[in-house]
Amino acid sequence: MPVPTNTSARVAPASGGATQPYGRALALLASLFFMWGFITVINGTLLPHLRSVFELNYFQTTVIESVWFIAYGVMGMPSAFLIERIGYKKALIIGLTVMALGALGMIGAAELISYPVTLISLFVIASGITLLQVAANPYVAVIGPAESSESRLTLVQAFNSMGTFFAPYFGGYLILSRTTGGTSLAGTELTAAERIADAQATQLPYLLVAIVLAIIVFIIWRANLPQMGESTRKANREERKKLSLWSHKNLVYGIPAIFIYLIAEIGVANLFINFAILPEIGGITPADAAKYLTMMWGGMMVGRFAGSYLMSRFSPSRVLACFALFAMVVMIGAATLQGQLALWCLILVGLGHSIMFPAIFALGIKGLGPLTEEGSGLLITAIAGGALVAIQGLLADAYGLQTSFWLTVACEVYVLWYALYGSKPTNALPEGNLAAQGADETLA
Structure with a gap:
């Protein structure tokens, strides 16, 4: 079946053939990026909440986040192999369904006030997001012209940041502002009854998340998405047998770059509220600190929209280097100033x-x-680097929370090196896009 043509955005094939639409599919994928960004940051908002409910130290708090990112390490490559067998659309539906089940599990965990059920539910949600990441990121990269893949992926990631921007408002209002721990200054002791009430405050937010995910599943199930046809996937499987991922240095150095970057991003995001409430830094309540966290995610959203434009005009590696240098400088400030x-x-x-x-x-x-697909699976598996945020928790317990941000500075240095030297492709194979490679079926 031909791909429907009722949209103005089109793909220019790599060599000959009719153009194919991708604008509507890109818009639908942007909604997925929004949702998993939203849910990931809700999890970050939940950490100081759980620290209060379960009376955890920094290391125990960051272990919760480690469980979340261990799912990426466990599910990354299985997700890639699943996508090869069932295609992008079915993978997106399965990933969203798994996320909805995990959100329902969080409701049960709140009712039972169970730390183990909370960890299991977060692992399930993260497993669904992993499948979405492995499917959606390369799909966006190859759905249109190869020369604009970095700009296109950064654009839809901006909607991911939009989700992270709104999530602290949502979490701050529906979780932190409705709990005793969330409206008290650091060091306040909670009674057993207050901890029980605080634990159950997560039920409504996760019910709303589960409902929204179910709606998106229905929309994608009904949508027509362009995809490589079965014959193309079979041909690619035969060609893969003759090729090696490890001859591509941009991938080989990119895997640790993702791993290390996630240590930096997750460390900052998950310890932000704890940092802001320190008397020598902000001296504010967790609910007020969530508002400042929103500004940080807002900066990420603005940066991605701006970055998408900049990478359409300048070398993506050079743009990345500039952003990495800026991040290194401000993190030195965060680690040394008051x-x-x-x-x-x-x-x-x-x-x-x-x-x-x-x-x-x-x-x-x-x-x-x-x-x-395999390269994407390895890069998404590298998101498990976020699990090593527990190392920053250990550093914070041993040397102080502010001092622990020197670990983040070191992460920025590697990303800067990758941008300038490690990202240069080697043994590059011919580029293309889904339309040019044979989108001979429409998944309706």
């Missing part, structure tokens, strides 16, 4: 981090050709 200056340095790092994931991802799969 009061509002330190807090604003941590807020501004959102701008520096904004384009890192989409730029590294697009540069990492550049020139992989039929190896794109």
